[in-house]
Amino acid sequence: MRGQAVLFLAFVLAGPSARAAACCGPSASLPSLLTSGERWKLQGGLSQTTAIADVGTNGEAVFRRPGDRRSMSLMSLEVAGEIRESWQAGITASRSPRDGRAGDLSLQVMHEALPETDGPRGLMRAFVFLQATFPTGRALEELQSPEEDPTGEGRGSVALGAVGIRRGWSDDQFVSARLRRFSSRVFSEGTGISSSWKADLAAGTGRTWGAWRGGVSVRAEHEGARDVMSGGVPGQAAENYRFPVGFSGSYFFKGGAMAQLQYTDDTLLGPVRNILLGRGFALVFAQRFY
Amino acid sequence: MKMRLLMLSLLSTLLACGPSPILQHATAGEPTQRVAEKAETRLHSRWLQGPAVGSESVLVASFTDQNGQVLTLSNLQVELWMPDMGHGSAPVKIEAQADGSYLIKQMYFIMGGTWEVHFRDGDRVLVTLVVNL
Numbered sequence A: 001m002r003g004q005a006v007l008f009l010a011f012v013l014a015g016p017s018a019r020a021a022a023c024c025g026p027s028a029s030l031p032s033l034l035t036s037g038e039r040w041k042l043q044g045g046l047s048q049t050t051a052i053a054d055v056g057t058n059g060e061a062v063f064r065r066p067g068d069r070r071s072m073s074l075m076s077l078e079v080a081g082e083i084r085e086s087w088q089a090g091i092t093a094s095r096s097p098r099d100g101r102a103g104d105l106s107l108q109v110m111h112e113a114l115p116e117t118d119g120p121r122g123l124m125r126a127f128v129f130l131q132a133t134f135p136t137g138r139a140l141e142e143l144q145s146p147e148e149d150p151t152g153e154g155r156g157s158v159a160l161g162a163v164g165i166r167r168g169w170s171d172d173q174f175v176s177a178r179l180r181r182f183s184s185r186v187f188s189e190g191t192g193i194s195s196s197w198k199a200d201l202a203a204g205t206g207r208t209w210g211a212w213r214g215g216v217s218v219r220a221e222h223e224g225a226r227d228v229m230s231g232g233v234p235g236q237a238a239e240n241y242r243f244p245v246g247f248s249g250s251y252f253f254k255g256g257a258m259a260q261l262q263y264t265d266d267t268l269l270g271p272v273r274n275i276l277l278g279r280g281f282a283l284v285f286a287q288r289f290y
Numbered sequence B: 001m002k003m004r005l006l007m008l009s010l011l012s013t014l015l016a017c018g019p020s021p022i023l024q025h026a027t028a029g030e031p032t033q034r035v036a037e038k039a040e041t042r043l044h045s046r047w048l049q050g051p052a053v054g055s056e057s058v059l060v061a062s063f064t065d066q067n068g069q070v071l072t073l074s075n076l077q078v079e080l081w082m083p084d085m086g087h088g089s090a091p092v093k094i095e096a097q098a099d100g101s102y103l104i105k106q107m108y109f110i111m112g113g114t115w116e117v118h119f120r121d122g123d124r125v126l127v128t129l130v131v132n133l
Helices: A002-012 B002-017
Strands: A040-055 A061-063 A071-084 A087-095 A105-119 A122-134 A157-167 A171-182 A185-188 A191-193 A196-209 A212-223 A226-230 A233-237 A240-252 A257-273 A275-289 B032-035 B042-049 B057-064 B076-082 B093-096 B102-107 B114-121 B124-132
Touching: A040 A257, A061 A257, A105 A157, A122 A171, A240 A275, B042 B124, B057 B114, B076 B093, B076 B102
Parallel strands: none
Antiparallel strands: A040 A061, A040 A071, A040 A275, A071 A087, A087 A105, A105 A122, A122 A157, A157 A171, A171 A196, A185 A191, A191 A226, A196 A212, A212 A240, A226 A233, A240 A257, A257 A275, B032 B124, B042 B057, B057 B102, B076 B114, B093 B102, B114 B124
16 A cells, blocks of 8 residues: 555656646646556646746746736646556546636546566656647637636647656655647737747655655756747747746545645746746645556 | 755755746836837827736727827727737727727736737737836
């Protein structure tokens, strides 16, 4: 039970199914993996993120006045199942609790490239995955009133990634990498954005005490420059990057259920550039089925 | 013990990469604005509310040609756009006034930074207002 708990949590640490971003719509997170011998898994989450600071192309973070710190909530549901030996598939959907509007939809297929192997200090495993995100959510430009929240990124994407995990008796670590390709989009006559690349790297570690676990993770996010057309004038949107830090506390129930509280903060680590920084909490529940 | 040292080293490396936003930042100041160059049309504008991040901004705008004649626009459209970020914002609401001006409501600058407000007549951009928040 204890070993399963550690391994299971290594991936929950990566974040809820979709994390709210207080200005620009939620961003698809890493796919949830089956790592404890379960046949499938159901995971639900509720996150709330508050915009704290805006960062320009000069890299200076400008903290907002308290009255300007807009918050956004998002519910997410994720189902992952084993489709054949060493192959898994999953689907992630999200919704705004404020008005019930659907978010982006992600489909993912994962392959266990490195089956569980005894390493010098624990068991090692590695997965590769392909993830497609469909822009079914409401983008910024599709809002009908200022009271609505964006629920999608506004553009579709395809991602290729890998996750490696190591688990010991009472501790675990993970590293992940993902490269995403976003499609282009025209918002209106003379205004649009080209396709672009986005990459993220993450690493984390956790420790287990009985049915409890605490974890910390760091992620590096980078999106490359994009060509934009603004008011009929061609230009370029600058690259952006930030380093979110996540903390989590979890409890494992008997029967394969788990509850987790997460805190994510974009303002702790730099450098940052041309991006919004937020802080948020998420509550995640997951149930494994064997 | 080795693992803790490894994580501590990793954290130290990350902290050394660049300034932590929470330790080194500015606080939002007063907004500024200017009209973009090469405008074919002159913009006369006054903010009734804002401009501000995170709350509704309201603008009264009127337009004149190079000779100072007030323009009556049959299809005025106003679009908020953040060129550095490559995204816009929610549609605004436009109400034509009896004196030839336009009341532009529900202007929603969702984050701080440099915004462009494009004023169009149909597909033709008349003038662009650059707002720094």
